[in-house]
Amino acid sequence: MVDKNKPQSDKPGGWLSRFAPGVRKIVSRRETPDNLWVKDPDTGDMLYRSELEGSLWVTPSGRHMRIDAPTRLRFTFDGGEYESIDTPDVPEDPLKFSDGRSYRDRLNAARKASGRKDTMAIGFGPVGGQSAVVIVQDFTFMGGSLGMAAGEAFIKAAREAVARQVPLICFTAAGGARMQEGALSLMQMARTTLAIDEIKQAKLPYAVVLTDPTTGGVTASYAMLGDVHLAEPGALIGFAGPRVIEATIREKLPPGFQRAEYLQEKGMVDRVVARGELPQILGQILSMLMGGSRLAA
Structure with missing residues (x-):
């Protein structure tokens, strides 16, 4: 038995796909390249890869990667x-x-x-x-x-x-x-x-x-x-x-x-x-x- 009071998940056949089939595709999160960010091994901060390349792969904390x-x-x-x-x-x-x-x-x-x-x-x-x-x-x-x-x-x-x-x-x-x-x-x-x-x-x-x-x-x-x-x-x-x-x-x-x-x-x-x-x-x-x-x- 389906609990009518329980929110239904957005899966194929769910309410979103039934009433607005194109919405999910439009609002889906844009894929981010896996290598866009690099973690600073000293501070844990996420560093923008292009900025790291510009600094010869030396982090703001001074780590020579x-x-x-x-x-x-x-x-x-x-x-x-x-x-x-x-x-x-x-x-x-x-x-x-x-x-x-x-x-x-x-x-x-x-x-x-x-x-x-x-x-x-x-x-x-x-x-x-x-x-x-x-x-x-x-x-x-x-x-x-x-x-x-x-x-x-x-x-x-x-x-x-x-x-x-x-x-x-x-x-x-x-x-x-x-x-x-x-x-x-x-x-x-x-x-x-x-x-x-x-x-x-x-x-x-x-x-x-x-x-x-x-x-x-x-x-x-x-x-x-x-x-x-x-x-x-x-x-x-x-x-x-x-x-x-x-x-x-x-x-x-x-x-x-x-x-x-x-x-x-x-x-x-x-x-x-x-x-x-x-x-x-x-x-x-x-x-x-x-x-x-x-x-x-």
């Missing part, structure tokens, strides 16, 4: 103009690894989500007036994990810098080694170190910009071998995470431990630089290290 490789390259090169350099191909899933899901499936899913082949992207162009090869580690691709593809890309970037006789800039962002590649991943720590030695032998500068987060084997290799180390404000930088360290030593860590500002105080980072100032600062430092020469031929 993580950005993908194409965005980073665009922000870094003068006028957003640069020559893209292809990264080398490497064997896929050489260990036939599976942790309940095959590594190949995980790679395909990451590529579909990011539109990228792997975590590294390389570009060449002017940075603050100084020609440079720039390699960017993209945390959105499997946490920026260091694997064979990342190692080969770094070596390619280093050799491009030597061939063009320009500095190399590396923007790091990683959660550690890519476990699906086992010891092949760990080998990249030594291989990238040897590539940096090629840059040193060519008497060219190597600058590192540490972004949030830079951890694990990346920190233990090419992230800490630069001639100069800059960092974005608030970036987490270390080998193991703070929770792991606290659990190991059973002590509370100091406030701001492993953050860029703390590491600058301790001498591990040369300077903490806001994202918008990085191209100019990098250009000035690298020009000085290059003996005053600016744009390369």
Whole structure:
């Protein structure tokens, strides 16, 4: 039995659809794009995406949000103009690894989500007036994990810098080694170190910009071998995470431990630089290290 005193829901066959079939379509709420707003991780405020993009993805609270490789390259090169350099191909899933899901499936899913082949992207162009090869580690691709593809890309970037006789800039962002590649991943720590030695032998500068987060084997290799180390404000930088360290030593860590500002105080980072100032600062430092020469031929 239908309760005549109970309001009827607006479903097909309900009073609204029976008496005014077109009303629902007219007054229905306009769909809002899912990516129109971004939540500030510090304050919880909803931020307009276009305004965030205009501020280089730095929130009003000062948080330097993580950005993908194409965005980073665009922000870094003068006028957003640069020559893209292809990264080398490497064997896929050489260990036939599976942790309940095959590594190949995980790679395909990451590529579909990011539109990228792997975590590294390389570009060449002017940075603050100084020609440079720039390699960017993209945390959105499997946490920026260091694997064979990342190692080969770094070596390619280093050799491009030597061939063009320009500095190399590396923007790091990683959660550690890519476990699906086992010891092949760990080998990249030594291989990238040897590539940096090629840059040193060519008497060219190597600058590192540490972004949030830079951890694990990346920190233990090419992230800490630069001639100069800059960092974005608030970036987490270390080998193991703070929770792991606290659990190991059973002590509370100091406030701001492993953050860029703390590491600058301790001498591990040369300077903490806001994202918008990085191209100019990098250009000035690298020009000085290059003996005053600016744009390369």
